[in-house]
Amino acid sequence: MRLSRVRFVLIETSLSANVGAVARALKTMGLTQLVLVRPQQRLDAEAMARAAGADDLLARARICDSLAEALAGCRLVIGSSARARALSWPEVDPAGCAEQLLRDAEEGDVALLLGRERSGLTNDELSYCHFLTRIATNPDYSSLNIAAAAQVFAYELRRTALQWQGDGSLAGEPEGDAQVERSDLATADEMMSFYGHLERTLGQIGFADxxxxSTLRRRLRRLFNRARPDRTELNILRGILSAAAGRKRPERFQR
Structure with a gap:
């Protein structure tokens, strides 16, 4: 069940053959959700050939016009990045990435985000992510094909899923170390709606242009992604923003 809730989201892939190879990598590890954001080539015969029998997964792949659409409903998003960023982000290695994704997949859909073959994720795309992950490659030659990267992550997800015990902890994990699960975490699309509300309010009250x-926006998104509010907490925050913007008055509390 957990593996079926993990989305591999590919942004603006340049070659259909790479998408086919990713589909093959996912199917060999029992993963079923492939989502493409604005692919540069249609899924043609080359994609089918590279899928090598995973053409059913290609046929089910969702094609989205925006990253927000691709991540709708996801309670956790982890982005893969081969390069360090000026603004640091919480990081996990591929094994930790698999553990984080599978823990949250107990309660709902989660996503692993893979960027463009040449340039990876933009800073704005990174702001959707709760964590970054990177594969420890040779520093003198760090070029890794997107399908090869997908295979590494898919393998870690399957390996971790096979270790999972019935009580939701990993085999060999000390009792009491499992993270507290929250079933009603705000999803990626709900968080992006909140970020839009936050940014409009900061402009209305004269705090930010x-x-x-852009740097302030990324820092605030990193802050709230790290906090991972649930829906009730998000509604509280949005109520505070509405009050700050003058849409709620203290007189409403007077009897």
Missing amino acids: PAQS
Whole structure:
């Protein structure tokens, strides 16, 4: 069940053959969700050939116009990045990535985000992520094909799933070390709606100029992604924003 809730989301892949190879990598490890955001080539005969029998997974692949659409409903998003960022982000290795994804997959859909073959994820795309993960490659030659990267992550997910015990902990994990699960975490699309509300409010109250606040925007998104609020907490935060923008008055509390 957990593996079936893990989405592999590929952004603007340049070659259909790479998508086919990713589909093969996923199917060999029992993963079923492949989502493509604005692929640069259609899924043609080359993609089918590279899928090598995983053409059913290709046929079910969702094609989305935006990353927000691709991540809708996901309670956890982890992005793969081969390069360090000026603004640091919480990081996990591929094994830790698999553990994080599978823990949250007990309660709902989760996503692993893979960027473009040449340039990876943009900073704005990174702001959707709760964690970053990277594969420890040779520093003198770190080039890794997207399908090879997908195979590494897919293998770690299957290996971890096979170790899982019935009580939700990993085999060999000390009792009491499992993270507390929260079943009602805000999803990626709900968080992005909140971020839009937050950024509009900061402009309305004169705290930030939306046109010149990209670093502030990324820092605030990193802060709330790290906190991982549930839906009730998110509604509280949105109520505070509405009050700050003057849409709620203290007189409403007077009897």
